[in-house]
Structures are given as C-alpha cells and as structure tokens.
Amino acid sequence: MQLRFSAEDEAFRAEVRRWLDERLHGDYRHLRGRGGPGREHEMVEERRAWERVLGEAGWIGLGWPAAAGGKGAPLLRQVIFHEEYARARAPGRLGHIGEYLLAPTIAALGTRAQQEKFLPPIARGEQLWCQGYSEPGAGSDLAGVTTRAELVGHTRRVTGQKIWTSHAHLADWCFVLCRTSASPAAKRHEGLSYLLVPMRQDGITVRPIRQLTGTAEFCEVFFDGARTPEDHVIGAVGQGWKVAMATLSFERGASTLGQQIGFAAELDAIIHAARHNGADRDPQLRQRIADAWIGLRVMRWNALRVLGHGEGGELPREALGSKLSWSTWHRRLGELAMDVLGAEAEIIAAAPYALTPLQETFLFSRADTIYAGSSEIQKNIIAARALGLPRGPT
Amino acid sequence: MRFGFTEEQDELRRSVRRVLDDAGGVAAARRVMLAGGNHDTATWQRLARDLGLAGLVVPERHGGAGLGWVEVIAVMEELGRALACVPFLSSSVLSTAAILAAGSDDQQQQILPPLARGDVTAALAWLEIGGDPDPATITTTARPAPGGHVLLDGKKRFVIDGASADLLLVVARAPGTTGTDGLGLYEVPGGASGLRRHRLPTMDATRALAEVVLADVRVPETSRLGGDATGWPTIARALERGQVALAAEQVGAAQRCLDLGIEYAQVRHQFGRPIGSFQAIQHSLAELFVMVESARSAAYYAGWAAEHADPDEATETTACAAAFCADACFHVAAETIQVHGGIGFTWEHDAHLYFKRARAGRTVLGSPSFHREQLARRLGLGVDPDETTAPEAV
Ligand SMILES: Cc1cc2nc3c(=O)[nH]c(=O)nc-3n(C[C@H](O)[C@H](O)[C@H](O)COP(=O)(O)OP(=O)(O)OC[C@H]3O[C@@H](n4cnc5c(N)ncnc54)[C@H](O)[C@@H]3O)c2cc1C
Numbered sequence: 001m002q003l004r005f006s007a008e009d010e011a012f013r014a015e016v017r018r019w020l021d022e023r024l025h026g027d028y029r030h031l032r033g034r035g036g037p038g039r040e041h042e043m044v045e046e047r048r049a050w051e052r053v054l055g056e057a058g059w060i061g062l063g064w065p066a067a068a069g070g071k072g073a074p075l076l077r078q079v080i081f082h083e084e085y086a087r088a089r090a091p092g093r094l095g096h097i098g099e100y101l102l103a104p105t106i107a108a109l110g111t112r113a114q115q116e117k118f119l120p121p122i123a124r125g126e127q128l129w130c131q132g133y134s135e136p137g138a139g140s141d142l143a144g145v146t147t148r149a150e151l152v153g154h155t156r157r158v159t160g161q162k163i164w165t166s167h168a169h170l171a172d173w174c175f176v177l178c179r180t181s182a183s184p185a186a187k188r189h190e191g192l193s194y195l196l197v198p199m200r201q202d203g204i205t206v207r208p209i210r211q212l213t214g215t216a217e218f219c220e221v222f223f224d225g226a227r228t229p230e231d232h233v234i235g236a237v238g239q240g241w242k243v244a245m246a247t248l249s250f251e252r253g254a255s256t257l258g259q260q261i262g263f264a265a266e267l268d269a270i271i272h273a274a275r276h277n278g279a280d281r282d283p284q285l286r287q288r289i290a291d292a293w294i295g296l297r298v299m300r301w302n303a304l305r306v307l308g309h310g311e312g313g314e315l316p317r318e319a320l321g322s323k324l325s326w327s328t329w330h331r332r333l334g335e336l337a338m339d340v341l342g343a344e345a346e347i348i349a350a351a352p353y354a355l356t357p358l359q360e361t362f363l364f365s366r367a368d369t370i371y372a373g374s375s376e377i378q379k380n381i382i383a384a385r386a387l388g389l390p391r392g393p394t
Numbered sequence: 395m396r397f398g399f400t401e402e403q404d405e406l407r408r409s410v411r412r413v414l415d416d417a418g419g420v421a422a423a424r425r426v427m428l429a430g431g432n433h434d435t436a437t438w439q440r441l442a443r444d445l446g447l448a449g450l451v452v453p454e455r456h457g458g459a460g461l462g463w464v465e466v467i468a469v470m471e472e473l474g475r476a477l478a479c480v481p482f483l484s485s486s487v488l489s490t491a492a493i494l495a496a497g498s499d500d501q502q503q504q505i506l507p508p509l510a511r512g513d514v515t516a517a518l519a520w521l522e523i524g525g526d527p528d529p530a531t532i533t534t535t536a537r538p539a540p541g542g543h544v545l546l547d548g549k550k551r552f553v554i555d556g557a558s559a560d561l562l563l564v565v566a567r568a569p570g571t572t573g574t575d576g577l578g579l580y581e582v583p584g585g586a587s588g589l590r591r592h593r594l595p596t597m598d599a600t601r602a603l604a605e606v607v608l609a610d611v612r613v614p615e616t617s618r619l620g621g622d623a624t625g626w627p628t629i630a631r632a633l634e635r636g637q638v639a640l641a642a643e644q645v646g647a648a649q650r651c652l653d654l655g656i657e658y659a660q661v662r663h664q665f666g667r668p669i670g671s672f673q674a675i676q677h678s679l680a681e682l683f684v685m686v687e688s689a690r691s692a693a694y695y696a697g698w699a700a701e702h703a704d705p706d707e708a709t710e711t712t713a714c715a716a717a718f719c720a721d722a723c724f725h726v727a728a729e730t731i732q733v734h735g736g737i738g739f740t741w742e743h744d745a746h747l748y749f750k751r752a753r754a755g756r757t758v759l760g761s762p763s764f765h766r767e768q769l770a771r772r773l774g775l776g777v778d779p780d781e782t783t784a785p786e787a788v
Contacts, residue, residue, distance in 0.1 A: 338753060
C-alpha cells in the first residue's frame, strides 16, 4: 500500500490550485460558491461563460481517452482536479452532464464521426447537455420508457414525455433513451435506442418543475415530433439499453472525491455553527458531529480503495455501496445541521422562500436518496450484484 | 378502563374534519402560504364560533365549552392532518392554558370571554434568540416603574401567531434574577406602545412565527397574571399542555403522510407491479404504521394524563409524548417523500409541507432532546454540577 499522492501529482495539484485561485480571487470571484444542487438558478449566464473559461484552459475532458480527443489523464489526476475545484469553491458546473456522462459514452461507443462532432464543443464548454431517461411511467423501472423515435426518411421524429430532466431549461442537447421499435412486453430492454436530440426546436416544450426547495432545477420535457438526424444514435439502433447502462457506469469515483470536499465544507459550516451557538456543549450533538466526520473519512477511504482498482473493467464490489453511503450520510448531515441550529433552523434567508445554505443542504439532500437510483434500488443492486443473491421479482 | 373517545368526542372530531375538508384540506394551507397570510381566517371563524373551538377548554362560567384536554387531542389531530393554519394551538391551547393556570379569577373573567368567543386571539411569547427552551436563558426583564407600572424590555422570537395576536402573554423576569427565579407572565395588548413585532420568514410556511420586540413597554402591575405568586412552574404547566397538543397534531400529520404513502404504493406501478408489492416499500410502510400507532397511544395517554393524572405523572407523560411524537412525525414525513420518489420532491406534492411542519415541530415547544433531557433528570441521572437549573426531584 502506498496511500499518498506522488510528488508529480502534488505538482499537478499546485498547478490546478494556482489556476483556480487566480480566477476565483480575480475576475470570477463573484462566482465563488455559486450554483450546485439547490442553487442551480444562481448566475446562470456567468456560469455558462465560466464553462468556456474552463474549456479554453483545457480542464474539460481531462479523463476522456486521448484517442477521442481527451487528455487521457489518469484517475488520480482527475481526483485532484475535482478536489481542488471543490476546495476553491468554484461554481457548480453546468457542463457536468455532458462532460461526465455523455462524453465518456460517446468516447467508448460512438463512431469517429460522432466523436468529432460532439466532443469538441463539450470540451470547449460551449454545449450543455441534459439526461432524458426518466418518464412519468418509468423511473426506477427505466426499461419502461415509452417515448418513441420513428424514422421518417433520414430523420428521427421523437414523440413522448420525459420528466425530472435536470437542466433541461438550460441545455442545448439531450440524450434520450427511447423506443425505436415495438418489442413484446417480455423483451422490454430491446428495441430501445440512445438518441442525441437538439433541445432548441419547435417539437420540444420544456416546463420547469418547482421542487420542495422552492427553486426549479428539473423539468418536464414534451417531445412532439422533435427532429434529429438518423445518425445521432449512439451504439446500434436497438442497443439503447446497453448504452444507457454504460453511461451510468463511467463514474469511477473521481468526482465522488471532489463531492466529498463539498461535504466537508458543509460539515465545517455545521461545526462553526455549533461552536457559535453553544450546540457544541450538547453531548449528543457532539457525538453526531464526530460521527459525521468519521463517516466522511470512511467514504473517502472507500473511494480511494475503489480508485486503486484503476480504469476499465468491472467495478469492484465495494464500489456498489458508494451511492447508498453518500446519499444516506448527506441526508443525515442535513438533519444534523437543523438540530445544531435548533429553533433558528426555521428562519430562512429572505421571504418569500430564499433558503440559507444549510437549509438547502437539509432540503436538497432528500433527493439524494431518490435520483440516480433510489436507495431501495441501490440495495437491490448490491444484493444481486455484490452478494450474488437471487434477484427479487423485478 | 377505556382507552378511547366518547361518542361526543368523536362527533367533535368529525365536525372539525368536515369544516377542514370543506375548506379544501391542505389546499387551504397552500392558499394561506401563497398569500403570505397568517391564518385561514374564514375557517378559523367557523371552527372558533360554530364549533366553539376558541373556548374549548375555557370553563363555562367564562363563556367557554368547558371541555378538557382529551377533546383538545382529538381536535389537534384533525388540525395536524390538514396542516390547518388556525390559531388554535397558540390562542386556545397555550395562551388559554397559561391564563387558566396563572390568572386570578378576576383576570380570567376579564380576558377569557372574548377569547372564548373567538373575538380576539392571544399568543404566548416565551422563547428568545436561539429558541433555547431552558427558562434560565430568558433575559426579557420586567422592571417596576412609578405609578404602579412595569416596564417590559427584551426580544422574543418564535412566538407562534405572535404577529397577528390581539394580546400577548410575555414571559419576563425581575431584574437581577437568574434561573427560574423571578419569572412572571405579563398580559400585553397588541397595540401597546414600544411593542414591535413582525412575522419571521420560515421554512415551514404553514405556521406563523413572529419576533416580538419590547422596548420598555409600560403595563400596569396588575397585568402580571396571578401577581407575585405565579412563577415558572405555572408557566411550565401551560407549556406542557401545549406540548401535549402539539404531539397530537404530529400524530394527525403523520397519519395523513402514512395514508398518502399507502395510497401511492398501491397505484404507482414500476416493473409491472404496484411498488407496494416490493418488500422494501412494505417494510418501510409497516415500520411507519407501528410508529404512528405508538405515537398515537403516547399522545392520547398524555392527553388523558394532562387532565386526570397527578401533575408529576402529567409532566412525565408529556415529555414522553413530546419526544416520541416529534421524532415519529419527522421520520414518517421524511419516508413519505422517499416512497413517492421524484414526485415527493416537488413543491406541488403535499409531502414537503408535512415534512417541513414536522421539522418545525421539533423546536417550537422544545426539541425531542430537550424533552429526553427532562426525563433523564427525573430518572435521577446526574447533571453537570455547574448547570444553572437544578434537577427536579423525582
Ligand atoms: C433532483 C432530481 C433530479 C433528477 N434528474 C434527472 C435527470 O436529469 N434525468 C433523468 O432522466 N431523471 C432524473 N431524475 C429522476 C430520477 O432518476 C427518478 O426520480 C428515480 O429514478 C426514481 O423514479 P421515480 O421518481 O419514478 O420513482 P419510482 O420509481 O416510482 O419509485 C417510488 C418508490 O418506489 C421504490 N421502488 C421502485 N422500484 C422498486 C423496487 N424494485 N424495489 C424496491 N423499491 C422500489 C423507489 O425506491 C421509491 O421509493 C431526477 C430526480 C430528482 C429527484
């Protein structure tokens, strides 16, 4: 075991840090701490511009393979970038869905032509993407999607409805899981395709949905004969399920470690509040704060251990628990924040419904155990894939 | 022994439910929230006047219905179910209990009849900055002034319905006193000069909390309820009544959440079957059921004890019910969001209203950990020697 970053890695860290600090204490200082879950409505235009700044400096696509036009940076470098990005309180990314979900999918399964068309604008920070998987009738049961894409000449015409689509109101493009051929009910995973659809067109209506935080970060997306060229299918027509699953498997834990820096900042804010209001003298709250700290450490070590397996190949078993761990931990952190603040936890930043950062943590973390595979689904997956238990009736 | 309600009590409950259903149930709370109002005034008029809720526990000789705390439990459960925005808890329970406990016969005769008629409302101004329920933290002073007057000076926070009440009952201490010594309860007209109050913007927008600033508010000495004889133990007794009532509200709210969850688990299909057929969901709802029923037993018993048991048992059962019901309600409301998936995270769905009410209920009349601490002391568990409030003997 060698559990420290190398000198070269640390030099890279210093470079990232310097670059971020120069900007976030210079021309872009007003963006520090803006955006991110629960705060996506903040400074949208400025954050769009920030994406281009990142792109110009070559920070987007660090982890994409060199063959697809990326930097092919090793996982540890990606981790370092994520950590420094969070530590600098750089703004919540608008481009993360394109960079971290779609681009690796195209790099792995797209044609050369698709890579040449779609990756460069993502790398330049010019195109924002959203993920069109969930539908009113297909959430946990993703294979239940009914949105259809019919071939008319050389064009796919998309009809149907997506829901809970994060950033759909900001995105230029959407990757849509849809049906391209009717298949018998028993073979629901067949006949699906993974389609890239431009968002700014007549056949698409986007309606933001207000969340319990009071803000609207996800949307309903109605497709009414929306068009996209026939060659905008990733993987073969009918292979959409495999491609959609691949998209979900690119997360190897690099961004998880960056996310933990954000968590640590939230925990710091709670510790600060506890010192300030005397909650730090409450033995029960002291224990819970220390426990949150332990949980965060353990998640970090678990993530590092997963990273140790390197790129490619099957995810190690211990990786399967990551989503369940962090989402449960984060939800509890939100509750802890409220208990530390006591009665004052109720008071929001401003009427009618501007929340404080810790209130955002508290409320937004309720979604953590729902999106990207709910906790119940995570446990089903762990039981089946990590433990090899017989599958339930799903 | 009969652990249940009488026919009259059940009829009262049904009448309350009818009025609240007529008003649209939770939709009424949403209307109040949207308008930024304090109450659903029309519904309160019907409840207060037609059903006599304003004077439910006021003795008949002061113009009330002369009913007891078991009736209050039944009413509060219904108000919790609908998240009703009415000043029953603040005025008809907390303030009325305080006046009944502390007021001389003359004072009762003077204050209670208009309250019982629903012509005016009162609010109990107790907590201060930070909302610590420990009476030792109260700093608002009542200073003797020439001409048989008292000057009240200090700042109250988290006063339920404090911005709209016609009459405030202010807990203040004699200058130079500490701990529970020298605390008294003062009747202050809403229009008194030197009194400023405003609604606090809160996460739970269905219950109006206010900040009340008293800048040398001059009131006659006779506005001290019960005169010098009445101190903290009397006020604490009134708070206990409020805590029992709040526990019942939480039972009503939790039951409604559970109903929503059970209903949704039957109609929502994923993987070709109702989500209620998955054991994960079944076990979750089964646990919530046990929690709600247990909370109900606790609240009912405490309601009975408030009226019929000796004060010592009443105090103990109140602390049990307050801690248990607040925790249960929070957990049930949180799981309700989880069971609903994405829809549960929206503003449009009612789950968040219950969740936020449950959160607020954890501090508005003392937190579960405060109540557990009271019990721990009664159980003879040691306390920090430099604690200011001495443990009560068991
Ligand atoms: C903040 C947020 C952002 C989102 N962003 C996106 C996005 O950008 N793109 C996108 O496509 N989607 C997005 N989603 C949707 C998200 O992926 C779905 O909400 C999620 O998959 C759950 O689906 P559902 O909401 O339909 O709930 P359902 O699937 O109906 O689940 C309801 C409940 O049933 C449980 N359940 C379902 N099946 C089983 C089972 N087999 N065993 C045990 N329990 C089960 C669930 O765990 C849940 O508790 C987002 C959701 C949220 C909350």
